Structure formats: C-alpha cells, structure tokens
Amino acid sequence: MSDLYNRSVPLYYQLENILRSRIDSGEVQPHHRLPTEQELSQEYGISRATVRQALAALVSEGLLYRKQGRGTFVTEKARQTRTVKLTGFTEDLFFQGVKPEIRILEARSVSAPERIAGHLGIPPGIEVTRFKRVRSVEGTALSLMVNHLPPAWGQRISDRDLTQHTMLWVLEEKLRIPLGMIRQSVEAVKADAEIASHLKASVFDPILYIESVVQTVEGRPVEVADTYFRADRYKYTVELIRDRRLAKPAPAR
Amino acid sequence: MSDLYNRSVPLYYQLENILRSRIDSGEVQPHHRLPTEQELSQEYGISRATVRQALAALVSEGLLYRKQGRGTFVTEKARQTRTVKLTGFTEDLFFQGVKPEIRILEARSVSAPERIAGHLGIPPGIEVTRFKRVRSVEGTALSLMVNHLPPAWGQRISDRDLTQHTMLWVLEEKLRIPLGMIRQSVEAVKADAEIASHLKASVFDPILYIESVVQTVEGRPVEVADTYFRADRYKYTVELIRDRRLAKPAPAR
C-alpha cells in the first residue's frame, strides 16, 4: 500500500518511526492490537524479517508487548511520560521546559585522586583535567558538577563548550567519542561546607550525590562525573525494562 | 564443527551462552576480536541470521561492540563487576554474598493514599494491601520497605513469602505475573521519626529513598514500593547502555 521510499534510512528504522508516531498520536490506543507482522509487511512492501526488527526495537523500548498466538499490543505506559535515556542530566530538565544556566568555577589540571585514577584506569597522581560547575535554574542553584578526565581530552574542551552543552554532548559531538555504557551510583549524603556554599544550602542538608563513570563503546573509561544535587529540587529516575527471555538453561534458584 | 544440539532451547540462545562463558572464562580477552559471523555460522552449523541474533543480544548487554568493516570485539567492562538488572533489590546483596534477614512489621489493608492510588490507577481511598518490612544484614538494620498493592494480589501473599523472597520474586514466581517495566525514582531525604526508629538512625540523618512502580508487560501497575535505605550502608547503581543507532531522522539540536 504505502511503501517506504527513503533508501538512505534503513527500512526497519523508518517503520519504527511510523509506528512510534502512530502510538504517540494516540491513533493506536494502549492495549489495542497492532496489525500483524504479515499485514505490516504487505502494507509497507517490506519483508517480515524487517518488520520484526522494527517491532523488536519498540518492544525493548517498552512501547509494545507481544504474545505468541495473540498479537502485538501497545503498552499502557506508551502514552505516559517518556523518560529520556542515557543523555546528559541537563536534558532531563530541557524536556521539562527549563533552561539551566551554567557557571564555571574551575577548569584546571590536578593530580588524580585515588578513586578517580581507579575509575579511569590510570596510576594515582597522574595529571587530569578537572572542571567544577554550578547549574542553576531561574536563579537558584540546583547542582554542583565536578568532572575529571584525562588531559588529552580535557584540554580540548573550552569553557564555552561547558556553559552551552552537557559534558556528554561535548564528548560525543565535539570530541567525536562514541560512548557506550555509563555506570552511575546514587547516594544520599550530607552537604559539606563547599557543597553547601555553592548550592546555597545548609551544612547537613541532604544531598543527592551521583557518581558517573562514562565509557566508550569499547569500554574504555572517558570521564568521571560527580554531581551533587539539592535534594529538594531534584530526583533521579530510571526505567528498567525486563528481559523477557524464556528458555533459561540452569535455573539456580 | 561443534554443532548445537539441544533443540528445546533456541539456537541463538545456546550460542549466546557459549559466547558469554567464553568471555567470562577469559578465553576471549577485552578488545580481542571474536570470530566473524561467517565463521561462527560455520563452526556451529547455524545460519548467519541466527548468529546475528545472538550477537545483538550480547551487544545490548554491553559485553560486545561491533565496528562495520572491522569485526566484533569484547568490551573492557566484560570482565568487571557484572551488575544485576531489574531483579529485586535484595538480589544485589545476595550477589555480594550477604544474606539479609527480613522482619515483617505490618501486613494489612489500608485506604489508598493519593500518591499510591495515582500510581496504581485506582481512585484514592480504595482499599489496598500494605506491607511494612525491615531488612537487616548481620543484625544491623539496612532498609525499611513499604509495599502497596491491590488487595486481589496482596491477599494472596503470605508473611512467609515476604520473609523468604523479594516482592519481585513473589509477583513473578508465585503470582505468575509477567513483569515488564519498573520505574524508579531516587531521592535524598531526611529521616523522620518512624524511619529513624526502624533503621536505628538519628532523625535528620540522610536517607536514600527509592519509589518503585512495578508494571506488568502490558504496562498495568502492579505495585508501588517505597524503600528507605540508611545512606551509610547502601548506594544505588545502574548501568545505562547507549543506543548506538545511526540514521536519526530530524536532528532537532
């Protein structure tokens, strides 16, 4: 019927986007059945394997679920808030319609503390580049960010980069580093004097502390980011999607 | 060469496990190249499409990365700590070799507070089942857990279930509910009197608070879990894996 034409974009990806927008627009409601694989295959003039590739991506995003013998359905969640995944923290805010202002407190070379060196896979004491920034929204301080990265990369980053963009944007788009996994650990801590002063909080106020280790696709550490959030103005959210894989080999329950 | 035989388990899944164990055992080191798709296809007597399905799963797990024209490689991360994904929080601890003791403080029906009702998609004031538990490790209180779920399910859960298993285990294995997405939000809060007394902490001590909304594959809310961790004894970790998808349609930068 309505074939996919743009051959510079993979067919499965075009279909993904079509189905995504059908879902976003509400044309297909939660719990409603999608056309079958065969129908989609015929409607768009592509093979069933290609249809399956598109559907698999949407399932792993949590937009669709499938039942063998029944069909493919839209998740209830599909129309709710869509969380952003693995983008800069700042994007979370952008998506809420606020524009954070970023002020740079420090950008210099320091000798790597043990924890940083450990994460970066370098000997302690080696020089690394450290950035300290404060992010504010509507004039109120929200978070203190401390980034450590190897000087080879750190020296190629300008102050302007870091007031205009997130560190993740700079790493990917300016330095062209293909990023892979980010490991984050989240803790509740008490504000110390430095954090309290930067965030205009009181000492001993609860602070949400996030340590992020950013890696390349190859798994090589690129950066360690320590972020301190005022607990009253930020919460960290994640969506975890279950791996619905059958056929476990040896159930060690 | 060495064919895959067990036809009750999908071929791609068997290959996944073989490759996983090759990586775990250190037989294939980080950054080393894996056999090509064609070689794997011949070695195990399966088609290239099936090989690709297995490799794709390992890539999405962060164990492998692929470069067009170069090959498939093992991630550095592959040999590091493997984080558990989307299991009960208790599993995190089990994997660290500790056995938590769980004590039930309360298991009864209450009228749903607004926040809970909102998450569960029911009118406020409706009866829901509430469980309160304290989890301790080696005699020291670690966390306070408060679970709310619709009575239809809550009443089928015994005290014994909840001292022996995680709530997620009970939902999946006992109640046989296929779980899909879990949305968690993490905050730093101050301990109030109740939390402080249960966790043997001081009022105003920092507490890591996690609100989890558990859903079925269909996206229907099943449970809201509020967990309060002593900040000095727990941190929350996640691994986010970048969607390495090219061919963005309209870059709205």
Place this chain on the structure above:
DNA sequence: TAGTGGTCTAGACCACAAT
C-alpha cells in the same frame, strides 16, 4: 482449524575498513 508470533535458513547486495 486458522491465525498469531517465534525460530531458522540460504541466499543477496551494500557500506565501511584494511590492504
């Protein structure tokens, strides 16, 4: 029994990287 998704095959051509 008919219809759905789940698995699998044996090809083909392309884009990219190394030589």
Place this chain on the structure above:
DNA sequence: TTGTGGTCTAGACCACTAT
C-alpha cells in the same frame, strides 16, 4: 581488492491462542 558487519528478501516450520 578483500573481508567485515549492516540491511533485506522470500521462503519454511514450529508453538501457542483462539474458535
């Protein structure tokens, strides 16, 4: 030029669900 992964096709058979 060769070899790699990326995309795509046109089938086949199976497992599960509904009727």
